[in-house]
Amino acid sequence: MTVKFNNRDPVYVQVIQHFKEQIAKGYFEPGQEIPSRRELANQLKINPNTAQRAYKEMGEQGLIFTEGNMPSCITKDEAVLKSVREELIIEAVDLFLGSIKSIDVPLSEVLEIVKKKHDAESGEAEGSK
Amino acid sequence: MIEVKNVEKKYGKKRVLKGLSFTAEKGEITCLIGINGVGKTTIMKAIMALTPINSGEILIDGEKIRKESFEKITFIPDTITMLPQMKICEAFAFMADFYKNWDSKRADELLQFFKLDSTERIANLSKGNMAKVNMILGLALNVDYLLMDEPFSGIDIFSREQIAEVFTSHLIEDRGVIITTHEISDIEHLIDRAVLIDNGEVLKEFSVEEVREKEGKSVVDVMREVYRG
Structure with missing residues (x-):
């Protein structure tokens, strides 16, 4: 697990974002055990305090849960898991819309290009297999 | 907590520290940033009582530094202070003789982590490896507070990465x-404050x-605002 951090967003926020992406991709399964705070700090090369902060926040958001002295686990709550995926998609779309807006192109033209590009890329991925 | 309060220090007529104050908490990594010659090393020496201050006060957990404090706080200077003809293991024995808090198990762990050989003579080590041995001499002491002066300066990128990794660990x-440091980019993600x-001023x-x-x-970004704005 390696993450490239930017310098302007809080590191703990970027760690949470990373977890959300892994959850949405299915890399983390519901109920799966996650690294301890110390292991996470070591893997991501971050300060243990930052790892602690990220886990605390994720606990409050219901993304992870801890029972007693057991290691923390990814939530099994279907509603939360679904909303993580939706949230990431909407975030990406918003970002895309933001940058396309400044170029001022009609939506239909944009969508066509998006589709073409997407097909070409997944075709490439197929071809390389 | 280490409290540096209104510290003034003169070298001759030159005021090096001009009523400087800041605090550093236990459990946190505090980074003193500034270009060469602004007084960073002088502050560390003042905290360790290696140089007298002209006025102000420095407290460690609410107390002034005394002989016993050196089991609680240690300083890793930017160059190694052991005799160059010593082998690494001899330097470790030296530390064990002088400090109750020397943790030889941890020192060996660190040697392995840095992939160093304890029978090597300090004089024969590369600059990067010498910096690592220097780090071990401080890190293997069971102290509450660690002061490190420019641990990344003048060493190669892989050694820097290895040393930075220490900051993410239980050590x-x-x-x-x-x-x-005057080179923040290596550790921007690792520090708390x-x-x-x-x-000579904060x-x-x-x-x-x-x-x-x-x-x-x-x-x-903040540095740019503060130093150039």
């Missing part, structure tokens, strides 16, 4: 660390995550 956890110093002291969160600024 540092729960201790209070003060580190000086930054203290910007210029000309220009700004802040929590790096808080500044990212509230202002969307990196440490370098």
Whole structure:
């Protein structure tokens, strides 16, 4: 697990974002055990305090849960898991819309290009297999 | 907590520290940032009572430094202070003789982590490896506070990465660390607090995550504002 951090967003926020992406991709399964705070700090090369902060926040958001002295686990709550995926998609779309807006192109033209590009890329991925 | 309060230090007529104050908490990494010659090393020497101060006060957990404090706080200077003809294992034995808190198990762990051979003579080590041995001499002491002077300066990128990795591990956890640097980029993600110093004064002291969160600024952004704005 390696993450490239930017310098302007809080590191703990970027760690949470990373977890959300892994959850949405299915890399983390519901109920799966996650690294301890110390292991996470070591893997991501971050300060243990930052790892602690990220886990605390994720606990409050219901993304992870801890029972007693057991290691923390990814939530099994279907509603939360679904909303993580939706949230990431909407975030990406918003970002895309933001940058396309400044170029001022009609939506239909944009969508066509998006589709073409997407097909070409997944075709490439197929071809390389 | 280490409290530096209104410290003044003169070398001859030159005022090196001009009423400088800041605090460093246990369990946090505090980074003193400033270009060469602003007084960073002098502050560390003052905290360790290696150089007398002209006025002001320095407290460690509310107490002035005394003989017993050196089992609680240690200083890793920017060059190794062991005799060059010593082997690494002899330097370790030297530390064990002088400090009750020397943890030889941890020293061996660190040797392995840095892939060093304890029978090597210090004089024969590369600059990077010498810096690593120097780090071990401080890290293997079970102290609450660690002061490190420019641990990254003048060594290769892989050694820097290895040393930075120490900061993410249990070796540092729960201790209070003060580190000086003029090259922040290696450790921007690792520190808790930054203290910007210029000309013997603190220009700004802040929590790096808080500044990212509230202002969307990196440490370098803040430095640019403070030093050039």
